[in-house]
Amino acid sequence: AQSVTQPNIHITVSEGASLELRCNYSYGATPYLFWYVQSPGQGLQLLLKYFSGDTLVQGIKGFEAEFKRSQSSFNLRKPSVHWSDAAEYFCAVGRGYSTLTFGKGTMLLVSP
Amino acid sequence: EAGVAQSPRYKIIEKRQSVAFWCNPISGHATLYWYQQILGQGPKLLIQFQNNGVVDDSQLPKDRFSAERLKGVDSTLKIQPAKLEDSAVYLCASSLGTLGRAYEQYFGPGTRLTVT
Numbered sequence: 001a002q003s004v005t006q007p008n009i010h011i012t013v014s015e016g017a018s019l020e021l022r023c024n025y026s027y028g029a030t031p032y033l034f035w036y037v038q039s040p041g042q043g044l045q046l047l048l049k050y051f052s053g054d055t056l057v058q059g060i061k062g063f064e065a066e067f068k069r070s071q072s073s074f075n076l077r078k079p080s081v082h083w084s085d086a087a088e089y090f091c092a093v094g095r096g097y098s099t100l101t102f103g104k105g106t107m108l109l110v111s112p
Numbered sequence: 113e114a115g116v117a118q119s120p121r122y123k124i125i126e127k128r129q130s131v132a133f134w135c136n137p138i139s140g141h142a143t144l145y146w147y148q149q150i151l152g153q154g155p156k157l158l159i160q161f162q163n164n165g166v167v168d169d170s171q172l173p174k175d176r177f178s179a180e181r182l183k184g185v186d187s188t189l190k191i192q193p194a195k196l197e198d199s200a201v202y203l204c205a206s207s208l209g210t211l212g213r214a215y216e217q218y219f220g221p222g223t224r225l226t227v228t
Contacts, residue, residue, distance in 0.1 A: 041221065043203060043219030043221050043222055044155070044203070098217075099168055102154030102156070103154050
């Protein structure tokens with residue numbers, strides 16, 4: 001069965017510093033991979049997705065992610081974090097027709 | 113375009129009571145999803161509709177949970193009777209359901225359910 005592991009429950013980053021959130025997946029076939037962001041009291045918003053092709057994908061809000069098949073990873077990165085990026089981030093793998101399996105999430109805290 | 117609408121936003125009930133949640137997806141979106149998000153965890157799919165047919169309800173506790181999507185638009189999710197462990201945020205999402213866009217799910221703000 002497919003699964004998604006986000007090893008960090010919380011991460012604190014200083015404003016302006018770079019960010020990397022880790023995601024590892026377990027899936028038998030070629031994965032469809034996603035990152036979503038959830039701000040307090042709001043629904044999830046799609047940041048970026050990987051289906052095939054270039055392993056470095058660009059998303060909204062200056063985020064990017066790199067798919068590494070050999071490491072079963074899809075880590076999310078941003079070169080310079082802004083205070084408004086504080087939120088919870090979820091990695092997900094697609095299966096079947098359009099079903100998503102989510103990780104447990106990583107809460108990003110941004111310090112001044 | 114209008115987003116996914118959900119109501120109510122908050123609900124507090126006692127265990128063994130019943131509760132219903134409503135979702136209005138984005139216009140034209142064929143696929144509708146209900147997720148349960150327990151505090152500290154990622155969303156878990158409960159049921160997925162394609163138009164008004166069920167695609168996946170393998171993780172829906174069918175002894176107490178039910179869902180319908182009449183006319184392939186709005187949907188309701190019901191819990192009867194509720195248990196303490198049902199306390200969670202219930203998220204509704206929708207997608208176009210077409211090839212390549214099926215995974216682009218748009219989420220509503222959710223309904224926070226507290227069972228006491």
